[in-house]
Amino acid sequence: MAQITAAMVKQLREMTDSPMMECKKALVEADGDMDAAVDILRKNGLAAAAKKAGRDTNEGAVAAYISDDATEGALAEVACETDFVASNPKFTGFVANVAQVACTTEPADVDALLACDMNGESVQDALTEMIHIIGENMKITRFAIRKPANGAVASYIHMGGKIGALVEFAFDKPETASTEAFKSFAHDVAMQVAATAPISAVREDVPAEVVEHEVSIYKAQAAESGKPEAIQEKMAMGRLEKFFKGFVLNEQEFIKDSSMSIKQYAEKVSKEVGDNVRVVAFDRLVSGEAAN
Structure with missing residues (x-):
């Protein structure tokens, strides 16, 4: 049987981020073969993942991937158990890799994404390995992809990965994407x-049931005024306009300059x-929102 030295245990720990005792046990079982020991730890990771699978994953992080030419991008959310892990660089790096894989492979759903390749192994295997390394249950909850035919995408990650935004823009000239403006x-x-x-x-994309719900509330509020029905209708429609200006992106006031709306900013x-630059659509993922 090969002698297992402290240096070997240290090397395996650095390679896998696994606990010292687990590294030593794996090396003993593998008779000192480093590659075999890595495989043993990964197999143990499968068992650890199964054992942890019942624990809640209400924390997590959102990350974005944008191609170098900004013509395509994706958001991905991976859930975990604690906010401590959610801010771990290894974890956030993994989430970013998931976003890139989602963008390049365009899977139909999370199950299809788990079967995709990530650096020579499946996303599922990479996830299982991450669970073993960090010691918490994790799961890929959702992703969003944007690939405009004529335009570009941009992303913004807020609060250290708590919120992610991916926006799709349309324009006519490819060179527009590279302008500083x-x-x-x-x-x-x-x-x-x-x-x-x-x-x-745009307001046309607000779900009809949302508009109907808002209108019913505004009409009920207007009825309390006791004014003629025609005036009540105008009051309700006026409040609906305020709703659109608050919740339709193109109609919102620009938060850095309230003198113009997002649409007016686009025109500028x-x-x-x-x-002709237009804001077409967007995705917004909030970490933990899907679980709750």
């Missing part, structure tokens, strides 16, 4: 989405770059 605008709009939680980019940038 557009880059600044795109960053600002992604930040706006993260900070204000709009419902949709369009003049600067000589193109």
Whole structure:
């Protein structure tokens, strides 16, 4: 039987981030074979993942991936058990890798994503290994992908990964994406989405049931005034307009300059770059929201 030295245990620990005693046990079982010991630890990781699978995962992080040319991007959320792990660089790096894999492979759902390749192994195997290394249950909860045909994307991660925003823009000239005016605008709009939680980019995309619900409330409020029905209708519609200005991205006041809306900001940038820049759609993921 090979002699297991402290240096070997230290090397295996550095390779896997596993506890010292587990590294020593794996090396003994593998008769000193480092590669075999890594495999043993990974197999033990499978057992550890199964044992931890019942624990709650109400914390987590959101990360973004944007291609170098900003023509495609993705958000991914991975849940964990504690906020301490949610801020661990190894964990946040893993979430970022998941976002990149999602963008490049375009899986149909989380199950399909788990089967995708990540640096030579499946995302599922990488997740299981991360569970073993960090010692908490984790799961990939959701992702969002944006690949505009004519345009670009931008992202903003808020509060250290608690909130992630991914915004899709449309324009006519490919060179617009590389202009400083557009880059600044795109960053600002992604930040706006993260900070204000709009419902949709344009009012036509607000779900009909949401509009109907708001209108019913505003009409009931107006009825309390005792004014003629025609005036009540105007009061209700006026309040609906305020609702749209508060929750439709293009109609919101720009948080860094309340003198203009996001749509007016887009028009300003369009003049600067000589193109027709539009905010088309967005995704906003809040860590822990899916679990709750």
